[in-house]
Amino acid sequence: MTESRMIRCKVQPGIFREEYIVSIQTIEGGTIKPFEFVTDARSVEVNGTPAAGRELDGRVRVWLVESFGDHLSILVPASSGSDPRVLSIPPQAAAA
Numbered sequence: 001m002t003e004s005r006m007i008r009c010k011v012q013p014g015i016f017r018e019e020y021i022v023s024i025q026t027i028e029g030g031t032i033k034p035f036e037f038v039t040d041a042r043s044v045e046v047n048g049t050p051a052a053g054r055e056l057d058g059r060v061r062v063w064l065v066e067s068f069g070d071h072l073s074i075l076v077p078a079s080s081g082s083d084p085r086v087l088s089i090p091p092q093a094a095a096a
């Protein structure tokens with residue numbers, strides 16, 4: 001069974017009021033790269049209201065698939081029209 005976690009992210013407004021565009025740091029081929037996805041606003045904690053051209057720090061709910069010493073394997077939520085994805089993130093991205 002997977003465990004839900006909140007991880008650090010950057011938050012921008014989505015096209016619709018009930019969604020956000022979220023950016024997280026991922027590990028791909030040993031390199032840290034940003035990954036953006038659209039998710040339901042109920043899955044995101046943010047102080048304030050993101051506005052166009054102004055991203056805010058926040059936390060997004062993901063599901064932990066597996067924990068390794070140098071990275072975490074997570075499942076990010078799918079938005080309508082997209083499939084869920086399994087990604088690798090650095091352990092320090094996990095929110096306290």
